[in-house]
Amino acid sequence: MGKPYDILIIDDEEVVVNATIKIMSLEGFTVDSALDAKTGLEKLATQQYRLLLTDLMLPDMSGYEVITYMKAKGIQIPIILITGYATLDNAVKAMKMGIFDFIPKPFEIEELLGVTLRAWRVQADDIPADPPCPSRRYLGKHAWVDIDSDGRAHIGAAALFRKTVGTINHIHFPARGQEVKQGGQCLKFQTDDTYQHTLWSPLSGIVIETNHTIQQHPTRLKDENPWLVQLLPSNMDAEIKHLTL
């Protein structure tokens, strides 16, 4: 047995698998692949990986089943779910199940490497959990939302995201009046390693306000845990079920 692979990717699209292998090689990651869930789970059972990338829709099984299997087996490596845009709701559900993050197809090199590096850093650093707050709900360990008494929602990044994202150069904020979806892109971060990180919105709604201070001083995000976007939620009652305390 040679040197173990760093990452396992399970996807039935060969082109996605091959592209991922090439992209990961840019950062020196070694990637093993499986074209269906059955092979993938066999590999997970017999070999050690430090990260799993899996498609949500596999020919023989869903990504959920892979996640459930790993939980049952006690394999605690971070999982990144590859999804299509059509399956935003599924991605949000998977976040609740405890995956590290998801990445919608089609992705760019900078996006894939961004999320992979964040997941990689989880293993290196000991990341403290966010303190519990009664008005705050979390989208996995990714983003949070505070709901005001007047129905407005403030969105921020969770500790796991803030601590793993690296040095932020620039944050792309949504325009006022723009509509965002739950599990859709809310903010985009550019880090000094040229990679991109997307913060998914915990709720759907219309953007009312953005945090100008953070816009001007992106580095403050890391320690201050500020709100980033103010939202007028459009479907809060239904969507809040997918969030955790």
Place this chain on the structure above:
Amino acid sequence: MLKLRISYKIIIGVGFITSVAIIVFSYLILRSQCQGMVSQLRLSGYQLSETIKSSTRHDMLTADQENVHRTIDQIGMQKGINKVRIFNKIGMIMYSSDKDEINTMVDKNAEACYVCHAADQPLEKLSIPERTRIFKGNDGHRSLGIINPIYNEPSCWQGDCHAHPKDQKVLGVLDITLSLEDTDRLIALNRKRMVIFGIVVLTLVSVILWRLVQKLVGEPVKMLVEATKVIASGNLNHKIKINSRDELGDLAQAFNVMTEKLVEAQHQVYQQDKLASLGRLAAGVAHEINNPLTGILTYSSFLLKRSEHYPEIKDDLDVIVRETKRCRDIVKGLLDFARQVPSKKSHLNINDVICHSLDLLENQLLLHHIHVEKELSPTVPDIIADANQMEQVFINLIVNAADAIGEQKNGVLRIKSEAQMINFRNYVKIDLSDNGCGMSEDQLSKIFEPFYTTKGQKGTGLGLAVVWGIMEKHGGKIKVESQPGQGTTFTLLFPVDGEQSSL
């Protein structure tokens, strides 16, 4: 089942009633005419018999039988008089215009005697109608017989010629028989006239009725049936040209209105179907296209990373990456559009929604130097709607107006709300007008279609399609009017109380 035209049914019905009426009417007229003529004849017969009685009185008293015979013969010869005869108490014919009968006996049961002798005790006084009888003679014609009793009087029993006992009340009877031939002929003629009159009236009534029914019912109904067939064959633009102001005119008008509504409904169903199937198609296509797109995007951006030292390839690769990202954004927009968020409706005041939307876009409006004129009626009733979706509608429309105004310095956005009553239903009407660049007729016909945009690469072409979908979900209506260079006005109609729109 036998198919009967309405006109025939009406004609048969009316014809039956008319003929019964004519028959009854004719019968009554003929009968009274008949009775009148007979009673007239009776009277004249009675007068005649009185005349004979008085003219033979003297001869009777003087027992001048010759004279009595002559008088009776002469009278009996006149036209219309069949017979004149006198018989005595025991029924022997004393005088008669028919010589053969003289000295013969009359049966007391004969029709001339029967009236008085029906009872055991013969009657002595008779009224005029009782004195007459009608019977059929040997010649086949009807005859009228009149009997006139000859009463005893002092000169009769005091005369010394021949003794009539004093206690005898009736001495004999004068019997005249008149022919009814002429009368009967007249009655028959009248009857014939009545029948001809009846047939003529019946025919006339039928013809007039037939024409009327055909003109008033047959033709319009035929047109309606033809129009129904035309519309059934798919030509919904067909109109019925019936201008009559009766029920069928109303029906035709209602029919025309119905086809108009049908066209509108068809158009809406078409639009809805188009959007729904487009959504399904989009979701399917997007999902399938994502994988190859991932391949293109990752490989091209991978190549781009490795080509930093080859500027001649780098530029070309940049284009591939950029265009692939554009594809991705299109697919993303398509999926956002296809994703249906259920409406969460509540009572809300549309003015609040408008003000809130304007607040949200305040910066953008300031940036474009757009002056906002609000004419919000404070009395507009609440509507039942999803507040977020309503805001989405106004935000989309206001952003479009701002884009249409663009760099123009004197941009004005006018928003007006008012309550309105259309077809007895309450609506809230909102007019949103800008004085921006406006749109051509051709552009107007496409603006609600998904992926149609006038903003080039800046727009997704989904904003107004989403607006249309939201309005549809709320039972509302959206209309647009525009003149190139003049500006654009969007008119929104929301039904109050969430009533289904009937526009």
